[in-house]
Amino acid sequence: QKEVEQNSGPLSVPEGAIASLNCTYSDRGSQSFFWYRQYSGKSPELIMFIYSNGDKEDGRFTAQLNKASQYVSLLIRDSQPSDSATYLCAVPHLQGAQKLVFGQGTRLTINP
């Protein structure tokens, strides 16, 4: 089992709808969780991090964490074509918090 798993997609969502991206992780002791956005040929860009169970909102983005079920999700409301990118879930390694373990990423396409 991979440490961090994501559906690679592609995930297609119509413009204006809610895009839902999911990530599961294997280490029950994981404490923090990151979502990065990566446009094609560009660097991964940190868009959200979450530590506590529940929801964390930042503009059109909401991160949801459920430690009991070991999943973290990212919701994008009012999806825009500019949201089309690969979204990477990352979790610090338990044996070195500075070392991130990434999922494979979900490719999201917002259709106008």
Added chain:
Amino acid sequence: EAGVTQFPSHSVIEKGQTVTLRCDPISGHDNLYWYRRVMGKEIKFLLHFVKESKQDESGMPNNRFLAERTGGTYSTLKVQPAELEDSGVYFCASSQDISGLYGYTFGSGTRLTVV
């Protein structure tokens, strides 16, 4: 504030040759990381510097890879001799905070192709 800069952006070399990748972190960031993404796989950790010291090099694939950060500023990653399986995108990242709790800033990567 300038971001994390990597050079070159692309490199195509023949198997057996040597390549050196360079990373300039954000000024003042003591923590510098190297990651790699090979085709079809997830981004994977290679190593972590704190200033000029290697904090964690557990992800380095083998002794053909050598990373340095003399003076605690920019870093180089040398691959010698390069093999076909070394092809991929090499990312550098930096952070001011050592805890790892706030993520870090990535460079745009060096795409290495070994033919």
